Amino acid sequence: MASDTVLGRHRALENERLDDVGRERARGQRRRLSRVLLAGVAVAGYCWWRYLSGNPILPALPSIDPFLLTVIIFFGLMTAVTLGTMTFTGRSPHVLYRPEQIEVRISDVKGLAPVAEDVRRSLELFRSAMTFKRKMGGTARRGILFEGSPGTGKTHMAKAMAAESGVPFLFVSATAFQSSYYGATGRKIRSFFKELRKAARREGGAIAFIEEIDAIGLARGGVSLSATPAAALHSTDCGGLSGLTVLNTAPVQVERMVSSDVGAVVNELLVQMQSFDELTGAQRAIGWGVDRINLLLPAARQLPRPRPEPVNVLVIAATNRADALDPALLRPGRFDRRMTFGLPDKAGRRELIDHFLERKAHEAELADPEHRDALAGVTQGYSPVRIENLLDEALVNAVRRGAAGMSWSDLEQARLVTEVGLGQPVGYTDHELRLIATHEAGHAVAAWLLAPHRRLEILTIIKRANSLGLLAHGDRDDVYTRSKAELGALISIAFGGQVAEELFFGDVSTGPAGDLTYATTVAAQMIGSAGMGGTLISFAASAGGGDLVSRLMGDAEGRKMLEELLATRKQVTRELLEHNQHLVEALRDALLERHELIGGEIGRVLTEAQSGQSVDLRDRSALRPGS
Known part of the structure; x- marks a missing residue:
């Protein structure tokens, strides 16, 4: 019985709480109806008074000289324009x-x-x-x-x-x-x-x-503001490496x-x-009148002002x-x-994908939960608007090929264009084509062997934006922190292109320039910020100018630790690729044949090359997204 009473009180309070807006709206409607009623009574009374007194309801218009009327209209228009300009420039733009x-x-x-x-x-x-x-x-x-x-x-x-x-x-x-x-x-x-x-x-x-x-x-x-932004560093360069996120939480003092x-x-x-x-306009008018009346009244009989x-x-x-x-x-x-x-996590991206695909035409394969989970995984860092734009681009690809809805292949091509850029035809020499294919294959093999938890997304030797070729790879799940081993593996992946060039050509091109920048940045974060090197001193805490890499390079001991870490990781990559040259060759040959491998095609080439099987990339039936 007591529980029923408590429940009844809760419902009563809930009904009263939810009716606040409606109650105030109804009260305002009653006030407005009352004003309309009073105005109507006043107008009706005036009309009856004019009628009973024998006068016309509307008074006759006075006669006026046309010249004077013209002057009045002119100055009236001038005043209206002036006041209108002032009013228009100050009106609310909502x-x-x-x-x-x-x-x-x-x-x-x-x-x-x-x-x-x-x-x-x-x-x-x-x-x-x-x-x-x-x-x-x-x-x-x-x-x-x-x-x-x-x-x-x-x-x-x-x-x-x-x-x-x-x-x-x-x-x-x-x-x-x-x-x-x-x-x-x-x-x-x-x-x-x-x-x-x-x-x-x-x-x-x-x-x-x-x-x-x-x-x-x-x-x-x-006014001085302080902020501690988490800056995300992403690298995509001619050497072909992307997918790393490094946090830099150095405090920044900003004065605006x-x-x-x-x-x-x-x-x-x-x-x-x-x-x-x-106070409303009416309340201010009433208050003005009350103030004048209160000047004539004793303190004990003062009229209250409106609140x-x-x-x-x-x-x-x-x-x-x-x-x-x-x-x-x-x-x-x-x-x-x-x-x-914030940007949605994997579960949020999957929810968005389901929501958007309900409204967009797609083929049956995109109704498969595995495909949708894979799409949620590869769109890490995407905002809701960007996900919808990706699906729209995939629909454009479907229209171009005459299909009634988008397919997984359309989505892969849309991602390639939106993330990297349109392919640009370039007349590579045979030597350049083979060099670039070997370079990118070195990256991919290093990533496949050292970081099997990462997803190989795109491997191409087609020029896009500023990249002659690239490997795009990312985490299979959302990752917010990285271990020392993971960061070390990413540095080794960055050295994969340079090491492959040395092993197969006995020389190094200018292609690894961006890779070295990438690897140096990651190594600087490990040593100078995360305490993963030979020192626990945080170079990021220094008040000196310049970024973290500059601070380490300017310190003799820091530079030495940086060079030792990079040399160690390059040696790891060299030993790995020396024992797996057949994998690099297989992936290089596949690139020379197809120029571009997407998603599961990369893993399939490497798996079959490792088992000694022949590779037929024309058979796409065995490919699964994100494999």
Whole structure:
């Protein structure tokens, strides 16, 4: 019985909480109907008074001299143009959307499960803001900052919030506030927040979304910001190596200096973010009258002045430069909550792939869970927008070959073009063609033997962008840290091309130049930052200028450790390829025949060469994605 009572109270509180916005909207509708009714009664009374007094309902127009009328119209137009220009330059640039105009729901935002759950809680708190304040004494969030890389779903999520909240959605780009007229930017910001408050009073609540708020919210002059970004280093070069991620978390001190006009814009934004509850025009008029009457009354009989009515508003802003925003914007009371939209993990990418493929034509093989899992694996580092773009490019390939839907081959070609670039016909000499094929085969064999956990994706000797040839390889699963053995293996893979050239040609070309840069960078991270070399001193902690490689090269002991590590890893690669020259030859010959191997074709050539079987790449039936 007691449990039923508790459950009944919970349901009653839930119903009251969920009805905050609707109750405020109904109250506003009653106020507006009352005003219309009073205005109608006043007009009807005036008409009856004119009728009963024997006068026409509409008074006769006065006669006026045509010349005087022309002068009045001219000066009236001049005044209207002047006032119109001032009004137009200061009007709010927002676009108003009604909930029924927005089709996106939170359930449609895929690959962002943790953020979506937090958004739902924030939305519930927004809808129950009045109950939360009245019953619990708390203040609901009024500002949420969406931060993250481009294309991670920030705007999409804001639209979903507006649709599910059932209140007006005021969308504006921060650049739309900017104006060449002095002071107009501040007037636009004031006008925008005024319209936001009006919409909230009219509908019981309103949501504002400011896109790229860093355009008007950069730190003011003299403000020092500190940040510790995690920089990802990816290398794709003529030597043909890609797929490594190295973290550099060295603190960076950034000082932003902006003009006085921009500082004034930030100040206006700060004031408006803190001043949601303001008196309406009618309340200010009443207050003016009350003040005049109170001047005639004793202190004990003073009339109360009207108080501002709280409005239920939520301001959402999006940026991919949160570290550059003014710190005052990020304090509680303005943007109370910061939500980070990161790149989706493998499970999130699989969810996105399933979601997009429901709407895009595809062949039966892409309904296979294995193919979809493989696609989720090879799209590591992709944003939701980039995944959708990849599928669209695959559809373009399908149209070109006259198919009704995309296939796995279309996706592989789309990835090759979007990640590396279009193939460019180059008239290689026979020696160059054989040299480049041997170089790339050396990379691939080293990767296949030293890092079997990695996925060999693309091996080509077709010139694309700045690469004469390349090997693209990546992790089979999402990886956030790397061991000393893994980093060492990646350095050895980088030396695979140079070692193969030495073994088969007895000479070295300029092709390994990019590989050496790559290997040196990784080795510097191991020794100078991760403590994986002969010292526990972090060169990254040094206050001196230059990057990590420069600091190690400038230190005699550091340079020595760097050279020893690189020499050791090259020797490992040499010993490995000397014992497996037949694998390099098999892969080289396959490249010379096909010029490009994708996905499972690489592993198939090496597997059959190791077992002594002949290789027929025309038979693609045994190939599986990501094998």
